[in-house]
Amino acid sequence: MSYYTLFNLTKEPFANTPDPAFLYQSKIHKSCLQQLQLSLELKRGLNLVIGQVGTGKTTLCRKLLTILLADQRFVVGLILDPAFESPEEFLQEIYSVLYPQKKAPSSSRTLKEEIKTRLLELQQEGKTPVILIDEGQKTPIFILETLRELLNFETNENKLLQVIIFAQEEFLPVLEERKNFKDRIHLTLYLTPLNLREVKNFLQYRLRVAGADIFTANSLFTWPAIYYLKKYSQGYPRKLIHLAHKSLLQATISNKDRVSCSEVKAIVKREKLTYPKSRKILIVTGTFLVFLLTLSFFLPLKNFSTLKTSSSNFPKKEFFLPASLGSIEIKEGYVPVKILSRIYNLNNLEEIKIFFPHLLKVNPKLKDLNSVYPGLNLNIPARPFLTLKKEVSFDYVYKGKNLEDLFQFSLLNDPEKKLYLFLCFQKPKETQVNFYLIKRNSSPLKDNLLSLPAGTVIFNHLPLKEVS
Structure with a gap:
């Protein structure tokens, strides 16, 4: 049995192969892919993608190849290693893409003439020939010169051959020495780490x-x-x-x-x-806590009975965090999805589903969520947050005795869930949870340069200055 089947996976999630299906399109990768596709549509000629080792150049190349092969308007060739020994060998590779059924001639002059003829034929047929070159930093100088000559094949409107080179940063100094080649580059795109x-x-x-x-x-x-x-x-x-x-x-x-x-x-x-212990890494480490505070709402829950802060950035105090915020009495028309949606302010069903196992965990008598019935007191899972060091203030609209009280007030006065957010906190070494509704446009974390995730149930373990 493969190890990944133990985690209910159907295939290996972290295989070190350039499978385009596994390409996570970060903002940079997505932008790069879109710009390359647009450049090909406009037939701009030569494009360059630069990235350090391991930034995803090859996987991006395979993704683009998959997209182009599925489009009959493109005739595509992939060169995995451009370290050819002669210009003729390179031209024969291009020839085999354009004439897949014919044997390539040996003469460089004949190869260029027949390649140009085929490029014009494809232009008339409404097709675009594209050559993708991976590991571009291995390209010899004489191949760059041959490629420059091929890029000179053009009409009054556009280039006849489209070329995209994926290379490491060491390719850039080579381009600086070949100004006549560099000047033909339409786009130079850079891939950066995540x-x-x-x-x-x-x-x-x-x-x-x-x-x-x-x-x-x-x-x-x-x-x-x-x-x-x-x-x-x-x-x-x-x-x-x-x-x-x-x-x-x-x-x-x-x-x-x-x-x-x-x-x-x-x-x-x-x-x-x-x-590397650089200043940049230290900045990332510092902002990591900001990331936790703003995104931990979407991270999996743990059933904490006590929570101790161990970071030197926070007071070393003990807090008694309950597994449940409290309960909501189920009435006609109440369903768990709508209750969680209101308390956590979630509208995406997939995000709400994340909380289903935790909802069942704090309601052990429930077999599943379909067994909820009117009169049942449904316990709501708590969401722990890290302690904030700085004292903060907030304006509250309503102070409830418990979660049920807060929920009913919200249901009556904010039926569309557009006005208020739930805020819950407890003071150090206290078990009592305090319940408030605050306005959406106010943020008790504003002084800490954080934005409050909409509807998040907050546990702040410092005394808050209450401003009515």
């Missing part, structure tokens, strides 16, 4: 493609594990895939159903990995 949010989305996307349901994809890697994966991969997809794969194996060996930071640290220690 940021922390994109690392999280990258992992979730690959898990979903591998067959994971949305809850598994969102919960298989804990947020500390995601942080350490980002830290030691530096956001490079290839390194990230390697670490995620090894961490998942480690979790399997340890008989765990989730990947925590312990598994990632074990792999890092075993492979003696390091990371």
Whole structure:
């Protein structure tokens, strides 16, 4: 049995192969793909994609190849290694793309003439020939000169041959020495490493493609594990895939159903990995806490009985966090989806479904959510947040005695869920939870340069100054 089947996956999620189906389109990758497609549509000629080792150039190339092969308007050829030994060998490769059924001549002059003839024929047929070159940094100078000559084949409106080169940064100095070639480049696009949010989305996307349901994809890697994966991969997809794969194996060996930071640290220690301690990395580390506060609403729940802060950035106090915020009495027309939607302010059904297992966990007598009936007191899972160090103030619209009181007031005065947000907090070493409704346009975290996620139930373990 393959290890990934233990996590209910249908295929390996972190195989180190350029499978276009697994390409997570970050903002940079998506923009790059769109610009390349537009350039091909407009027949601009030569385009260049630059990226460091492991940024996803080859996978992006394969994704573009898949798209073009599915479109009959394009005639596409892929050159995996442009380190040809002679111009004739390169021209014969281009010839085989344009004339797949014919044997290529040996003469360089004849090759160029027949290539030009075929390019004009394809132009008349309404088809666009495209050559994709991977590992472009290996291209010899004489091949660049031959390619420059082919790019001179054009009509009054556009270029007859479209070329996209995917190369590492070491290709740039070569271009500087070949100004007559560099001047023909229409687009130069750069791929960069993933940021922390994109690392999280990258992992979730690959898990979903591998067959994971949305809850598994969102919960298989804990947020500390995601942080350490980002830290030691530096956001490079290839390194990230390697670490995620090894961490998942480690979790399997340890008989765990989730990947925590312990598994990632074990792999890092075993492979003696390091990371550059630059100012940029320190900034990312600092903003990580901001990321947690703004996004932990979408991270998987844990049933905390107590919560201790261990970071030196926060007060070392003990907090008693209940598993449930309280209960809502089910009445006619009440359904769990609508209740969770109002309390957590979620409108996306897939996001609401993430909370179903936790809802059942705090309601052990329920077999499933279809067994909810009028008169039942439905317990609502709590959402823990990290402690804020700075004292904050907020304006509240209504102070409730309990969650039920808050829910009924919201239901009566804000039926469309457009006015108020739920806010719950407790003070250090107290078990009592305080319930408030606040206006949507106000944020108790504004002084901390954070935006309050809409409708999030907040646990803030510092005394808040209440302003009515």
